[in-house]
Amino acid sequence: MRVYNFSAGPAVMPEEVLEKAAGEMLEQGGSGQSVMEMSHRSKEYETVQNECEALLRETLAIPGNYRVLFTQGGAHMQFEMVPLNLMVKGKADFVVTGQWAGKAYSEAKKYGAANLVASSEDKTFSYIPALDSSKFDKDADYFHICQNNTIFGTRFPELPETGGVPLVADMSSCILSEPVDVSKYGLIYACAQKNMGPAGVTVVIIREDLIRDLSGSKVPVMLRYQIYAENNSLYNTPPTFAIYMCGLVLKWIKEKGGLTAMKSLNEKKAAVLYDYLDSSKLFKSTVEKKFRSLMNAPFVTGNEKLDKKFIKEAKEAGFVNLGGHRSVGGMRASIYNAMPVEGVEKLVAFMKKFEEENL
Amino acid sequence: MRVYNFSAGPAVMPEEVLEKAAGEMLEQGGSGQSVMEMSHRSKEYETVQNECEALLRETLAIPGNYRVLFTQGGAHMQFEMVPLNLMVKGKADFVVTGQWAGKAYSEAKKYGAANLVASSEDKTFSYIPALDSSKFDKDADYFHICQNNTIFGTRFPELPETGGVPLVADMSSCILSEPVDVSKYGLIYACAQKNMGPAGVTVVIIREDLIRDLSGSKVPVMLRYQIYAENNSLYNTPPTFAIYMCGLVLKWIKEKGGLTAMKSLNEKKAAVLYDYLDSSKLFKSTVEKKFRSLMNAPFVTGNEKLDKKFIKEAKEAGFVNLGGHRSVGGMRASIYNAMPVEGVEKLVAFMKKFEEENL
Numbered sequence: 001m002r003v004y005n006f007s008a009g010p011a012v013m014p015e016e017v018l019e020k021a022a023g024e025m026l027e028q029g030g031s032g033q034s035v036m037e038m039s040h041r042s043k044e045y046e047t048v049q050n051e052c053e054a055l056l057r058e059t060l061a062i063p064g065n066y067r068v069l070f071t072q073g074g075a076h077m078q079f080e081m082v083p084l085n086l087m088v089k090g091k092a093d094f095v096v097t098g099q100w101a102g103k104a105y106s107e108a109k110k111y112g113a114a115n116l117v118a119s120s121e122d123k124t125f126s127y128i129p130a131l132d133s134s135k136f137d138k139d140a141d142y143f144h145i146c147q148n149n150t151i152f153g154t155r156f157p158e159l160p161e162t163g164g165v166p167l168v169a170d171m172s173s174c175i176l177s178e179p180v181d182v183s184k185y186g187l188i189y190a191c192a193q194k195n196m197g198p199a200g201v202t203v204v205i206i207r208e209d210l211i212r213d214l215s216g217s218k219v220p221v222m223l224r225y226q227i228y229a230e231n232n233s234l235y236n237t238p239p240t241f242a243i244y245m246c247g248l249v250l251k252w253i254k255e256k257g258g259l260t261a262m263k264s265l266n267e268k269k270a271a272v273l274y275d276y277l278d279s280s281k282l283f284k285s286t287v288e289k290k291f292r293s294l295m296n297a298p299f300v301t302g303n304e305k306l307d308k309k310f311i312k313e314a315k316e317a318g319f320v321n322l323g324g325h326r327s328v329g330g331m332r333a334s335i336y337n338a339m340p341v342e343g344v345e346k347l348v349a350f351m352k353k354f355e356e357e358n359l
Numbered sequence: 360m361r362v363y364n365f366s367a368g369p370a371v372m373p374e375e376v377l378e379k380a381a382g383e384m385l386e387q388g389g390s391g392q393s394v395m396e397m398s399h400r401s402k403e404y405e406t407v408q409n410e411c412e413a414l415l416r417e418t419l420a421i422p423g424n425y426r427v428l429f430t431q432g433g434a435h436m437q438f439e440m441v442p443l444n445l446m447v448k449g450k451a452d453f454v455v456t457g458q459w460a461g462k463a464y465s466e467a468k469k470y471g472a473a474n475l476v477a478s479s480e481d482k483t484f485s486y487i488p489a490l491d492s493s494k495f496d497k498d499a500d501y502f503h504i505c506q507n508n509t510i511f512g513t514r515f516p517e518l519p520e521t522g523g524v525p526l527v528a529d530m531s532s533c534i535l536s537e538p539v540d541v542s543k544y545g546l547i548y549a550c551a552q553k554n555m556g557p558a559g560v561t562v563v564i565i566r567e568d569l570i571r572d573l574s575g576s577k578v579p580v581m582l583r584y585q586i587y588a589e590n591n592s593l594y595n596t597p598p599t600f601a602i603y604m605c606g607l608v609l610k611w612i613k614e615k616g617g618l619t620a621m622k623s624l625n626e627k628k629a630a631v632l633y634d635y636l637d638s639s640k641l642f643k644s645t646v647e648k649k650f651r652s653l654m655n656a657p658f659v660t661g662n663e664k665l666d667k668k669f670i671k672e673a674k675e676a677g678f679v680n681l682g683g684h685r686s687v688g689g690m691r692a693s694i695y696n697a698m699p700v701e702g703v704e705k706l707v708a709f710m711k712k713f714e715e716e717n718l
Contacts, residue, residue: 003391200598239559
């Protein structure tokens with residue numbers, strides 16, 4: 001029997017998508033092959049990858065002057081690739097709202113001057129700091145944010161106004177959860193394993209003019225956006241099956257009504273959970289109301305032993321991966337697109353029962 | 360109906376493995392989740408990855424002083440990672456036996472002195488050059504070979520004697536095809552998508568003393584072997600589903616009798632194909648006999664139009680991906696572990712019929 005999986009990623013996938021993938025495992029379409037057996041140079045695979053890209057473009061309404069790249073290595077590889085490719089003048093602005101934003105900031109220091117505009121570390125990243133635009137470097141190569149923080153459960157309620165400086169956003173844990181205006185960004189990156197597909201593929205959406213010619217440079221070939229852009233992400237073998245799975249997820253999103261429908265469902269699920277947390281005498285949210293993520297909701301009882309008891313009993317009742325990130329403890333419920341409303345309602349019912357028994 | 364797939368990679372997978380994966384797509388073991396939905400920090404996933412590593416260690420008889428790392432980015436990423444991690448004195452020896460060996464050589468030049476020991480480019484890489492050990496640099500950081508050339512269909516009949524210089528081998532297209540003595544190598548790397556699993560994971564087997572401490576260096580974090588070794592390949596999210604599939608393939612190899620059985624089957628398949636090629640008046644192998652690969656067999660008719668006709672008619676008859684690499688043309692049959700003997704026999708029967716009709 002399938003469990004309710006609240007993992008922060010790799011995360012729950014839509015059951016319909018898993019069923020489709022299982023059904024096509026020995027033969028996709030009329031190809032006589034599994035997608036994972038297809039040569040990446042074959043027409044059959046080309047169709048799979050092009051369909052995935054077309055669906056992503058349609059779903060996110062990506063403007064024509066942006067390229068979609070399929071890379072590997074997760075957001076961590078982007079912490080290196082973004083500065084290696086975008087730092088021309090050698091400086092960039094950073095807002096540090098958690099562990100991933102912090103890593104993006106510290107890795108970038110290897111390549112140039114990384115300017116810390118603001119941080120919310122003083123209160124364990126439980127809010128998004130107000131941004132003082134006088135601290136922005138108007139001459140920076142880019143301005144980096146992590147739009148939704150997976151560990152601490154915050155999200156930017158509005159985007160910083162960076163003027164002519166390209167905004168770069170790590171959207172790993174919020175991509176496809178609601179509509180976004182891609183034209184406001186210079187570059188968006190997101191690993192697949194939260195809202196898009198399995199681990200092993202990382203999507204980069206980059207404004208064409210930011211793709212720098214690095215021919216003849218010492219930058220590792222596989223870390224140049226140019227190589228992916230010039231070769232339709234087929235310079236070498238891409239993670240073909242992972243890209244196919246992303247295509248299936250994107251089809252599922254389209255069938256469900258696209259990102260407007262996703263947003264409405266995600267808001268509904270978040271409301272069920274946060275409303276209960278705000279009314280509970282046992283559990284409480286760790287995040288200031290206006291910065292709460294729609295995707296990742298950390299919460300605590302304030303008693304470590306009770307937290308552990310809750311996580312254990314929840315697992316036994318079929319609600320798994322509710323432990324907080326190993327760096328912070330407590331609990332966290334990740335409620336991505338593929339988590340049904342009913343899953344959150346049942347979790348809340350279970351929490352209420354646990355509260356009655358343990359208060 | 361499934362086809363006979365002679366793709367050079369991504370390549371045919373064992374049907375039993377695909378069936379197993381399809382059956383577990385909605386729930387693996389008693390976990391209530393697909394492997395691709397599992398948190399990479401969960402006990403459930405840890406078991407999957409540890410089993411895959413243990414099977415690889417058993418199958419290849421990997422000595423205890425070697426580490427197994429699961430990386431991303433394919434062999435191409437290794438063309439960068441090997442010099443970035445192993446070049447301490449800043450020099451390495453290379454034998455160029457084809458396109459991949461050539462790329463490994465040219466990328467390494469960015470990081471130090473790459474010494475070309477020998478090349479077989481003069482005869483379109485149709486042989487493995489004799490190695491003059493006086494050209495070896497006794498002080499090199501490593502000696503690099505591509506053990507089996509996927510495009511030109513050659514393989515090293517014996518390993519170079521490099522003395523104290525660590526031998527580094529790209530085994531992407533021959534790993535798991537026959538037993539090897541891992542202790543003769545300093546480092547082995549192989550992308551999965553030929554004999555091991557789906558595209559998206561690249562295995563590195565490295566002797567512990569070669570794992571260099573790069574803390575504080577400018578080397579991108581994700582390109583340091585140290586990071587993978589210290590974190591059991593879990594510094595960030597690994598390509599979990601691809602690793603699971605490799606585990607299923609390794610289980611299949613074990614059930615079939617391990618690498619001794621694989622070698623015997625592969626020799627049988629290669630003999631069926633090469634014996635026919637050597638007797639044919641229409642088709643001929645492009646490789647000198649003693650250097651012929653067990654895995655990739657390129658062949659031509661000598662007439663480009665006829666080559667195209669053959670590839671087209673073969674596809675219609677259910678033998679797919681028989682075109683040669685886009686850089687060389689002609690035909691190529693890749694006959695990896697998962698290609699049954701019957702597939703090669705049927706291909707040869709088809710070729711005989713084509714020969715009768717077109718000679």
